[in-house]
Amino acid sequence: MVHTLDYGVLSTISTRTDIFNDDDDETLPSSSSPPVIPFGNVYSFVDGPCNKSTGIPYLYGSSMDQSMKDVTSNNVVSLTLTEASSSRDGSKNSCVVQQGGWGDPEMPTCARVVITGKLVRVDPNNNEEEEEMEFEMAQTSLFQRHPSMSYWPDDHDWFVSKIVISDMWLLDMFGGASILDVDRYFSIDLGLVDVVDVDVVVKEEQEKSRMMMMMKRHLAEQTKMTVNLHGF
Amino acid sequence: MVHTLDYGVLSTISTRTDIFNDDDDETLPSSSSPPVIPFGNVYSFVDGPCNKSTGIPYLYGSSMDQSMKDVTSNNVVSLTLTEASSSRDGSKNSCVVQQGGWGDPEMPTCARVVITGKLVRVDPNNNEEEEEMEFEMAQTSLFQRHPSMSYWPDDHDWFVSKIVISDMWLLDMFGGASILDVDRYFSIDLGLVDVVDVDVVVKEEQEKSRMMMMMKRHLAEQTKMTVNLHGF
Numbered sequence: 034m035v036h037t038l039d040y041g042v043l044s045t046i047s048t049r050t051d052i053f054n055d056d057d058d059e060t061l062p063s064s065s066s067p068p069v070i071p072f073g074n075v076y077s078f079v080d081g082p083c084n085k086s087t088g089i090p091y092l093y094g095s096s097m098d099q100s101m102k103d104v105t106s107n108n109v110v111s112l113t114l115t116e117a118s119s120s121r122d123g124s125k126n127s128c129v130v131q132q133g134g135w136g137d138p139e140m141p142t143c144a145r146v147v148i149t150g151k152l153v154r155v156d157p158n159n160n161e162e163e164e165e166m167e168f169e170m171a172q173t174s175l176f177q178r179h180p181s182m183s184y185w186p187d188d189h190d191w192f193v194s195k196i197v198i199s200d201m202w203l204l205d206m207f208g209g210a211s212i213l214d215v216d217r218y219f220s221i222d223l224g225l226v227d228v229v230d231v232d233v234v235v236k237e238e239q240e241k242s243r244m245m246m247m248m249k250r251h252l253a254e255q256t257k258m259t260v261n262l263h264g265f
Numbered sequence: 266m267v268h269t270l271d272y273g274v275l276s277t278i279s280t281r282t283d284i285f286n287d288d289d290d291e292t293l294p295s296s297s298s299p300p301v302i303p304f305g306n307v308y309s310f311v312d313g314p315c316n317k318s319t320g321i322p323y324l325y326g327s328s329m330d331q332s333m334k335d336v337t338s339n340n341v342v343s344l345t346l347t348e349a350s351s352s353r354d355g356s357k358n359s360c361v362v363q364q365g366g367w368g369d370p371e372m373p374t375c376a377r378v379v380i381t382g383k384l385v386r387v388d389p390n391n392n393e394e395e396e397e398m399e400f401e402m403a404q405t406s407l408f409q410r411h412p413s414m415s416y417w418p419d420d421h422d423w424f425v426s427k428i429v430i431s432d433m434w435l436l437d438m439f440g441g442a443s444i445l446d447v448d449r450y451f452s453i454d455l456g457l458v459d460v461v462d463v464d465v466v467v468k469e470e471q472e473k474s475r476m477m478m479m480m481k482r483h484l485a486e487q488t489k490m491t492v493n494l495h496g497f
Contacts, residue, residue, distance in 0.1 A: 039369075040272035042276070044304065045303055046278075049434075052448055053395045069278050070340060071276035071343050072343050072434075073345035075377045077371040079397065088279065099434065107300075111304050111305045113305035115274075130271050133412065134411065137271075138272035138308075139272065139414075140413060147305060178362070181362075182371075202304075210331060
């Protein structure tokens with residue numbers, strides 16, 4: 034999921050603490066102890082180029098964005114990924130809401146992973162060769178997998194950052210969430226093939242599942258019967 | 266979006282504060298001031314039945330889930346919705362990542378809204394007729410639009426809750442986010458038609474955009490040229 038998905042929701046501790054400055058609401062904390070408010074925002078990410086998975090989520094953000102303002106006060110963030118956001122629709126049946134089907138984004142079998150850690154800027158200008166190379170890899174990968182990013186306006190102070198992972202919370206099956214061992218997570222080899230092959234495979238799979246989906250839909254409409262697309 | 270989307274990410278203040286209990290990391294707060302950690306989790310929701318929009322997000326959660334445990338300590342939550350999660354793929358071009366296209370989930374034109382407020386349980390058993398009716402409406406709507414929910418295991422202490430909205434942060438265009446006026450938000454009439462009509466319209470639109478998408482893809486493959494699907 035960290036390698037294949039396009040985007041997730043980045044949760045931060047909000048610095049917009051004036052949201053609840055409403056004297057009418059007696060159930061909220063007084064102004065002497067401002068409420069702690071979470072804020073979730075949509076972020077595209079990569080963990081490397083198509084043919085290499087580092088396991089580290091790299092983000093491309095602007096200091097003008099609310100989330101990045103929040104991070105200057107508290108850089109502990111969570112990045113939430115869900116299989117429901119996969120663009121390969123049809124293949125993630127456990128995520129698809131449908132009459133007579135079991136699929137739902139809230140179903141445990143529609144996997145989600147919450148990555149918690151500190152958001153740290155990857156700075157190419159601090160005279161450390163390793164960080165400069167990491168920045169080059171990350172920015173190139175972001176632009177490769179999110180082509181529009183390279184056109185985003187220059188005056189928005191874009192920068193590359195990464196999540197230094199401290200915790201991974203995974204729900205992918207009935208029976209409750211698992212806490213992943215971060216060291217073991219980083220030791221996994223996805224066995225990725227060459228970038229061109231991956232693209233071809235993804236495209237073929239996508240086309241195939243779309244065709245299947247459409248055929249079944251048309252069949253269902255013709256016969257006015259519900260065809261179970263979920264394989265249950 | 267609050268009426269049409271299926272799921273969002275619910276951000277809470279995590280009660281799993283032991284994540285950063287690592288003495289090796291000198292940059293983190295000492296144990297005397299535990300770090301404040303955000304946690305984002307996937308939640309399906311509705312704002313009413315298909316043919317009625319209340320504007321209030323209703324959730325179906327279990328007290329066994331991490332988010333609901335968090336809420337018992339701090340019930341201030343954010344629910345993050347993105348047009349990228351729309352199941353009507355093809356129609357949200359501004360969200361679709363593609364070579365030579367502008368679309369991306371992080372693009373401002375791929376709209377996202379962050380709803381912040383207190384998560385409050387809607388309890389049918391507290392002898393208030395209004396709340397009992399609200400519960401009936403909410404649970405019926407959840408089961409109507411998320412059919413699998415009605416089959417979820419009885420022993421998981423499922424309950425209906427709603428977000429009492431205090432703030433709405435919307436990014437849907439270049440030029441930065443807007444803070445919506447909550448009273449004005451609730452005064453909007455979506456002019457929804459009968460439930461059957463809505464379903465038909467959605468299905469037709471979905472089929473149409475899928476057909477367009479596939480035709481263009483096939484065309485592009487045949488001619489080995491990039492066809493711009495984004496209309497730019």
